[in-house]
Amino acid sequence: MTAPRSVLCALGGTDRDGMLVAIGASLADRTGSALSLLETHLELSLMGPDAVAPAPIISPQVEAETTAERERRLQRLAGSVGHPEARCEALPGPAQTVLSQASQRDDVAWLVAGDRGGSVLRAVLQGSVTRGLLDHAGCPVAVVTPDATTAALTDPHAVVCAVGESAGARRTVEVAAELAGALDTTLVVVHAVDDDGGPRQSVDPLLGELLSQVPAGVPARGVAVTGSPVDALVDALHEEHAGVVVTGAPGRGLLRAALGGSVPHTLLGRLDRQIAVVVPDH
Structure with missing residues (x-):
């Protein structure tokens, strides 16, 4: 059994x-x-x-x-x-x-x-266990930021999900949709692209494809924005008053993330009362 x-x-x-x-x-x-x-x-x-x-x-x-x-x-x-x-x-x-x-x-x-919060560099210097787990966990990691409480789950208003062109986007949306359904709230899928005029044409079809996998009972919509993915996510969290944000795993070690940038790690340093769910790509 x-x-x-x-x-x-x-x-x-x-x-x-x-x-x-x-x-x-x-x-x-x-x-x-x-x-x-x-x-x-x-x-x-x-x-x-x-x-x-x-x-x-x-x-x-x-x-x-x-x-x-x-x-x-x-x-x-x-x-x-x-x-x-x-x-x-x-x-x-x-x-x-x-x-x-x-x-x-x-x-x-x-x-x-x-998670103790702060920048990815601070996490490296302090030896953050949670940040180091994000690429190695065998399941989604719900990262509880310093000021987060149960209200993030009991009164979430929305679940915001960050997606990109990576192969892990479908799995990230799948986890976010399951969570939104369990919390009886709306799923907002956000795709941010650089403001260079090039990739924007592919954004709407990508969102449409990802939203098509969301179960019928879960209200969901997509948002395409230009600019920094982290800025877009923080803006969406504030606009939706969302208690939970879902994103893919960094895909690199903590030190490499500090040197080369990482959406999940940078985002964790900018959250206040939200819970971040990081989905591994395996």
């Missing part, structure tokens, strides 16, 4: 975990999925004597917990959002590696992870 789909919340023993779990539970409820909580931690025995704890700093109480104590704490968190049956795990190891492997599980449909 096929395992039920699940929403996996990536936790780190910080004061932000409560909101991440609440958002994960809301996503699970609306998509008909199970809820799973996974907390990662580095065992001191696996770290060198001169190792420095990564940011954000974990409280001494959490750091001293045993695996069983961590999992009981996670179970209490799950119960507080109405999911006492949630699968709760506390696994040692580098967070990005553990989460990337967990996201490949057959049952995991969504990964919820927090």
